[in-house]
Amino acid sequence: MATFNLSSYNPSSFTLVGIPGLEKFHNWIAIPFCVIYLMAITSNCVLLYLIAMERSLHEPMFLFLSMLAQTDLILSSTTVPKLLSNLWLGDKKITFSGCLTQMFFLHFSSAMDSAILLAMAYDRYVAICFPLRYTTILSNKVIVKIMAAITIRSFCVIFPVVFLVKRLPFCRTRIIPHTYCEHIGVARLSCADISTNIWYGFAMPIMIVVSDIVLIAISYTIILSAVFHLPSHGARQKALGTCGSHICVILMFYTPAFFSILAHRFGHNVPRHVLILFANFYVVIPPTLNPIVYGVKTKQIRDKILLLFSLNGAQ
Numbered sequence: 001m002a003t004f005n006l007s008s009y010n011p012s013s014f015t016l017v018g019i020p021g022l023e024k025f026h027n028w029i030a031i032p033f034c035v036i037y038l039m040a041i042t043s044n045c046v047l048l049y050l051i052a053m054e055r056s057l058h059e060p061m062f063l064f065l066s067m068l069a070q071t072d073l074i075l076s077s078t079t080v081p082k083l084l085s086n087l088w089l090g091d092k093k094i095t096f097s098g099c100l101t102q103m104f105f106l107h108f109s110s111a112m113d114s115a116i117l118l119a120m121a122y123d124r125y126v127a128i129c130f131p132l133r134y135t136t137i138l139s140n141k142v143i144v145k146i147m148a149a150i151t152i153r154s155f156c157v158i159f160p161v162v163f164l165v166k167r168l169p170f171c172r173t174r175i176i177p178h179t180y181c182e183h184i185g186v187a188r189l190s191c192a193d194i195s196t197n198i199w200y201g202f203a204m205p206i207m208i209v210v211s212d213i214v215l216i217a218i219s220y221t222i223i224l225s226a227v228f229h230l231p232s233h234g235a236r237q238k239a240l241g242t243c244g245s246h247i248c249v250i251l252m253f254y255t256p257a258f259f260s261i262l263a264h265r266f267g268h269n270v271p272r273h274v275l276i277l278f279a280n281f282y283v284v285i286p287p288t289l290n291p292i293v294y295g296v297k298t299k300q301i302r303d304k305i306l307l308l309f310s311l312n313g314a315q
Contacts, residue, residue, distance in 0.1 A: 013093045014186070015175045018086050021273045029277075030087035033284060037080040040288040044069040047291040050304045057300060060123050060138040065294060067147060068116045068249075072287030075109035078102055079180040079283050086179060099181040100162050106283070107161060107183060110257075111154035111208050113286075117250055118212045119146050121219040124243050129226045157208060164197050178276055180283075213254060220247075245297035249290050256282045 018026055051057045051066045082102065085091040094102070126137050161183050168190035178185055187197040223243060230236045256278070295301050 011096050011170045011174055013095050013174070014099050014181070014189075015092050016082070016086055016094055016179055016181075017175060017177045018092065018179055019273050019276050020177050021271065026087040030084050033080060033087075033280065034084055036284050036288050037076055037084075040076050040284060041073065043288060043291040043295070044073050046305070047294070047301070050301065054304055057304065060134075060143050061120065061127070062300075063143055063147075064116055064120045064123060067150070068113065068120070069291060071109050071112040071116060072290055074105055075113065076284050076287045078105040078109065079280070083179045083280060094181065099186060100165060103165065103181040103183055103186060104158060104162050106180065107204075108154055108158045111158055112150060113253055114208055114212045115150040115154060117246075117253060118215055118219075119150060120246050121216045121250075122146075124246060125219045125223055127242065128223050154208075157204060160200065161204075164200060168192050168194065168197075177272065179280055182279075209254070209257065216250065241297075245294050248293045248297070249286075252286045252289055252293070256286075 019029065022029065047069050048066055051062050051069075079102070082091075082094065123138060127134050130137060165183065165186055168187060169192050170189055171191040173189060176185060176189065184197065184201045187194045187201075220243070227236055227240060259278070295305055
């Protein structure tokens with residue numbers, strides 16, 4: 001590893017190793033990531049197109065879903081193109097500003113995803129518990145305010161991370177044993193005290209993820225209580241059906257996130273390449289599966305997709 005004796009607050013570049021220990025398999029590993037990434041781009045773009053073009057889908061649930069699709073495109077596009085150029089072309093260099101940009105959008109889009117899932121839980125709560133007042137409570141003006149609040153909260157929580165890293169001197173190695181720039185991974189390369197970074201990196205998930213999960217859990221506790229008090233079995237089935245896709249997406253987002261956090265904290269015997277592979281699948285699998293889950297489990301979207309492809313097939 002290259003070492004540097006002089007401190008540098010603005011190093012010219014870092015080196016992304018890729019997946020340590022699996023260098024000879026890099027070309028093969030890139031293939032599934034490329035396929036999954038293309039699926040993520042295609043499925044999310046189709047979903048965004050349908051929601052934009054079909055007036056019947058201009059409802060709060062689908063507007064939040066379109067916001068989730070856009071955020072998922074940012075999340076996967078922030079990391080996967082650089083991963084592919086690294087594994088296929090050996091392009092391991094990333095500029096300091098490029099590293100900061102990648103780091104910001106990685107954490108920003110993750111924070112956005114969590115907040116959007118909370119907004120979607122609130123949408124289901126209003127739809128099931130106050131069906132007659134649904135359009136009044138979630139008016140277009142309210143939807144815009146919620147979307148603005150999601151964006152502002154995510155930006156305000158994540159943006160300080162850029163300054164926390166930018167203030168650090170990097171006088172040791174500038175080799176990152178990963179495929180992308182992540183806050184604590186970059187901060188650990190510094191030769192200065194990074195306790196502020198560590199504490200902020202620890203508090204950030206608590207401020208965002210834990211609070212969102214608690215509120216989502218409260219929402220679904222109330223929702224399930226209301227559903228099981230509905231008079232007919234058909235009404236209960238319909239209400240649960242509207243929540244099924246959202247619950248699947250919540251599990252796909254939070255389960256690997258917690259697994260990744262626990263593995264990094266306590267999985268000291270887990271090989272590094274396993275952790276890196278899992279971290280990369282985490283930023284590409286949920287963006288790929290989210291639109292597919294909603295396409296399969298949501299009748300309005302499923303019908304529009306079938307109509308779209310039947311029209312294309314007829315032409």
